[in-house]
Amino acid sequence: MRNKAKQQDIGERIKNFSEVSCGYSNDQARLETERCLLCKEPLCVKGCPVGIDIPSFIRLLRENKPEEALRKIKEKNNLPAVCGRVCPQEDQCEGRCILNKKNIPINIGALERYASDYGKQSAVGSQQSAKKNNLKIAVVGSGPAGLTAAADLAKMGFLVTLFESLHSAGGVLSYGIPEFRLPKKIVAEELGYIQGLGVEIKTDILIGKTFSLNELFEKGYRAVFLGLGAGLPQFLGIPGENLDRVYSANEFLTRINLMKAYKFPEYKTPINIGKKIAVIGAGNVAFDSARCALRLGCEVSIVYRRTETEMPARIEEIENAQEEGVHLQLLTQPLRILGDDKGFVRGLECQKMKLGEPDASGRKRPLPLKDSDFVLDVDTVIVAIGQTPNPLLGKAESRIKVNPQGTIFVDENLMTSIPGVFAGGDIVTGADTVIAAMGAGKKAALAIDNYLKNQVKSAS
Numbered sequence: 001m002r003n004k005a006k007q008q009d010i011g012e013r014i015k016n017f018s019e020v021s022c023g024y025s026n027d028q029a030r031l032e033t034e035r036c037l038l039c040k041e042p043l044c045v046k047g048c049p050v051g052i053d054i055p056s057f058i059r060l061l062r063e064n065k066p067e068e069a070l071r072k073i074k075e076k077n078n079l080p081a082v083c084g085r086v087c088p089q090e091d092q093c094e095g096r097c098i099l100n101k102k103n104i105p106i107n108i109g110a111l112e113r114y115a116s117d118y119g120k121q122s123a124v125g126s127q128q129s130a131k132k133n134n135l136k137i138a139v140v141g142s143g144p145a146g147l148t149a150a151a152d153l154a155k156m157g158f159l160v161t162l163f164e165s166l167h168s169a170g171g172v173l174s175y176g177i178p179e180f181r182l183p184k185k186i187v188a189e190e191l192g193y194i195q196g197l198g199v200e201i202k203t204d205i206l207i208g209k210t211f212s213l214n215e216l217f218e219k220g221y222r223a224v225f226l227g228l229g230a231g232l233p234q235f236l237g238i239p240g241e242n243l244d245r246v247y248s249a250n251e252f253l254t255r256i257n258l259m260k261a262y263k264f265p266e267y268k269t270p271i272n273i274g275k276k277i278a279v280i281g282a283g284n285v286a287f288d289s290a291r292c293a294l295r296l297g298c299e300v301s302i303v304y305r306r307t308e309t310e311m312p313a314r315i316e317e318i319e320n321a322q323e324e325g326v327h328l329q330l331l332t333q334p335l336r337i338l339g340d341d342k343g344f345v346r347g348l349e350c351q352k353m354k355l356g357e358p359d360a361s362g363r364k365r366p367l368p369l370k371d372s373d374f375v376l377d378v379d380t381v382i383v384a385i386g387q388t389p390n391p392l393l394g395k396a397e398s399r400i401k402v403n404p405q406g407t408i409f410v411d412e413n414l415m416t417s418i419p420g421v422f423a424g425g426d427i428v429t430g431a432d433t434v435i436a437a438m439g440a441g442k443k444a445a446l447a448i449d450n451y452l453k454n455q456v457k458s459a460s
Contacts, residue, residue, distance in 0.1 A: 003032045005110050007320075014294055014324045017179040017262050021085070024114045033062035036106050039098060044108060047096035049439030050148075052076045054093060054108055061115060070119030073112060078151035078194060079144065079173075079438065081120070081186045084113025086177060087435045088314055120189065132198075133157045135452060138221040139199075140207045143171025144434045145425025146227030147194055148441030149448075153225075154197040156449050161221070162199055165206040168258060171229055173434070175258040176250070178288050180295075181317075184257075208396035213421060222455075223420045223448045226408065227441060230387040230426035236280065240337025241383070245274060245345045249281070249289045249384035256292045271296075274379030278303050278348045280334055281384035282311040287318065289382045290326045301327040301376065303334060305353050305366040329376065331355070333366065337381055348376040387431045405430060413447040414440065422448055 006022045007013070013020050024032065038055045045054050052073055060069035073080045089095075089109035097105035135158050139150040142164040150162045168174050170187045195201060205211065216224055233248030235241050252271070260267040275298055279290045282304040290300045302321070304311065307330050311318060322328065331353045338347040352372035355364035394402040401409040401417035407430055408423045410416055416423050424440030426432055 003028055003035075003107055003110075005107075010323050013180065017292075017295055019183050020180050020320060023117055024110050026118075029061060029111060029114045030064075032107055032111055033058050035099070035104075036062075037098060043096035043098060044093040044106070047092040047094075048076075049092065049435045050076045050442055052093075052112075057115060058106070058108075058111060061111060066115050066119035068119075069115040073115055076442075077438070078148055079190050079434075080112055081116035082144075082173060082182060082190055083435055083438075084109055084111075084116050085182050085186070087112075088433055090315065092435065132159060134159060136161065136219075136221045137448060138163060138207075138216045138224045139227060140224060141165075141171060141227035141229060141425075141427075142169040142191075142201065143173065143227055143229045143425065143437060145229070145427075145437040145441040145444075146171065146225065147191075148438040149225045149227060149424070149445045150199045150441075151194045151197055152442055152445035153448060154194075154199050156445065158449075160199045162201045163205045163207055163211075164201065164203045166258065167203050169201050169203060171227075175254045176285070176288070178253070178257060178292050179262075180291070181288065206392075208393040213397055213418065217420070222452055223422065225441075225444050225448065226393070226416070226421065226423040226427055227425045227437070227444075228389065228393060228423075228427040229437075230389045230431045232388045232390045232406070233383065234386045234388060235383055236334060236385065238334060238336050240339055240345070243337055243339040243345050243381075244343050245272060245380040246337060247380070247382045249279075249285045249382055250387060252289050252382050253285070253292065262292070262296065273298060274345070275299060276378045277301070277380040277382060278329070278334075278376055278378040279382045279384055280304075281386075282306070282313055283384065283386070284313045284317055285387075286382075286384035287313045287321050287326070289384050291317075291321055291324060293380075293382070294321075294324055294326060298380070299327075300325075301329045301378070303329045303332050303348070303350065303376070305331065305333045306355065306363060307331060310363045331366070333368065335373065338375065345379050345381055348378050348381060350374055350376055387426075389427045389430070413451070414444045415447065415451070420451070422451075 036058045057069040057072040093108045094105040099105045137158045137160050139146045139162045150160045154160045173187045233250040255261045255271045259269040261269050261271040264270040277293045277298045277300045280303045293300045333351045335349045340346040352369045353366040356367045359365040389406045414422045422444045424444040425437035
């Protein structure tokens, strides 16, 4: 049986925003490391987008050396405490584990978190100071891609400045993921580590408005990395989406997380919601929204047009949500949002569905059932069906080539149509995982290093 970490009691956790998982105890971590076969040709490493030497850090934990284990992880991963909590390991490293043949892969995510939580005191203090080469690099966006690129470039010796448009750094780690999954204290500690590498973080600066890309080059930056994420919410395009108490998941989670609406009246940033909430969608963002609403005292339903089997959210998040009391309204397609005479939501008109043959996504296509319309009694609707890149920079910088989907075009080295300007993460791929964005940040850092080395060679 899989060795699961202890969780906060269900009856208590639905009343607070404290972290649900308590992480491994010393004994649990030791037992889990002993299950690892320490493969000589580990498939788990091939499943990791940033290439962590997983057997080596597990071996160090087995030897009761959490500081050395964390140091080993940080050779490849600058955000281990984050990844240990929110990375979809079941689809990546754990999904490749040889022990899947017995359906009990090593809980690599829990061990990474353990190494981060128990090894941080010594490991953070052991940062190596890279020899500076006095070449300035600008990184735009402080989400997972930007933070990773900035940290790796600093380790290479570059002088890195990271620009963030919001008042707090961290990107989606700060505004998008709830406290009960990723505490802000953990994000702050990871940011502190990256600043300790020499990265300067400047907030409240919107590149494309505060400064143009040309102005960054005029200020002496030799290359720019764009890690802007995908922050523009998508909507269904159904009637009623302009009613009061209709939120995008993006706005809802930003108000909860960054503006601390859940701490009202301590923080004077309340959020106007009713008592019965429908969250449309079934990804991690949808479940994050649902579980936040639940903690604010609401009845919550996830409205999804397929079945639980097709849900893209992590299994752990689906299980936790159901334990906490989130209702799954499956095989249900929203048709329109109904409003009252004051312009507020009063219901969600839906249609029942059945599954047909698989569509382009590989999942079974939902098909409407005749004469199956009904109305869900809700007073708030949160739309969580995905995000696309914000078009602001593309409009401000006409030289940047943008794909039809709104993503930035890059070549095989992640360089955009502007020489010296690179991009990676959700701004290039569309909405994806934290660890996938980190992988892009690592690739971009190497590409920038090679680009500048070639420039120096050409000039000499």
